[in-house]
Amino acid sequence: MSDGVKLSIVVPCYNEEEVLHETTKELTNILSGLMNASKISKNSKIVFVDDGSKDKTWALISEFSDKYNCVSGVKLSRNFGHQGALLAGVTTASEDSDAVITIDADLQDDVNAIPKMVNEYLQGAEIVYGVRNNRDTDTAFKRGTAEMFYRFMGFLGVKLVPDSADYRLMSQRACKVLLSYKERNLFLRGIVPLVGFKSAKVFYARKERFAGVSKYPLRKMIKFAIDGITSFSIVPIKMIMGLGFFIVLISIVLLIYSLVQKINGNVVEGWSSLMISIWALGGVQLISISVIGEYVGKIFSEVKGRPRFTIERDIYTEKTQQENKR
Structure with missing residues (x-):
């Protein structure tokens, strides 16, 4: 069985010319080691996906696919x-x-975990998660926000594997x-x-990161987190209803307080309190509308049914067809 297991390592790439040489070198060494140990097939491949x-x-993916039999690409x-x-x-x-392994091209995820993943697969596991044992390379802000995100997703009832990315x-x-x-x-x-x-x-x-810059700045990370939350839970919409009832309750309390003050003759014209109320309620309304709009926008994109990706060139399939003809 182990001699016939064909493994493909999928590597998404976006402007990764600075790291591709080293990434190719490390992944081909890993594949060679697994092949020599007869744990995977000689037809196993590295599949670089050029994301525009x-x-x-x-150009580098095409060059490596010509140079190495185990390297292919999708554009x-x-x-x-x-x-x-x-x-x-x-x-x-x-x-x-x-079996398919997905890993980013920046080499932050340790490629030496791949043989361990293969071993788990050979022992019967059909999904093997790569999980970080620490976040020492992250800033304190990123560590804190990541922990908050996982806790919040757990509160919403979304099952995630903490500290695992798309390395699996x-x-x-x-x-x-x-x-x-x-x-x-998509929130894989x-x-x-x-x-x-x-x-x-x-x-x-x-x-x-081996070289280059992260393709996930703070703006994209926030968007990614929002996509994850709104794709898997309607709890935020339910929270808006709860917030609405809470505000109504406060308004009733304030109404009673105002009537008591008027009866006691302690009426003071409150321009400040009036303006604060208007701004506070206006902000709550805008946030509520934006949350609902996020869900409506997702419905809009889903019902159109557009392709999730379009392939321009597929070297992987070309190589596979050539191998099957031999």
């Missing part, structure tokens, strides 16, 4: 985002692979179930646990 890069990323027609690129790679590779192994069967989820608003960290099947965890120390 504007630098030399695709998307434009930038579809990290989650879309991941899904494109899984869709392409899972068709003829026994999935069997072909698990990939097929994942691909049966058709939503356009929340969808994968819904797949079920036997799972395992492999712990690793997260490294500093």
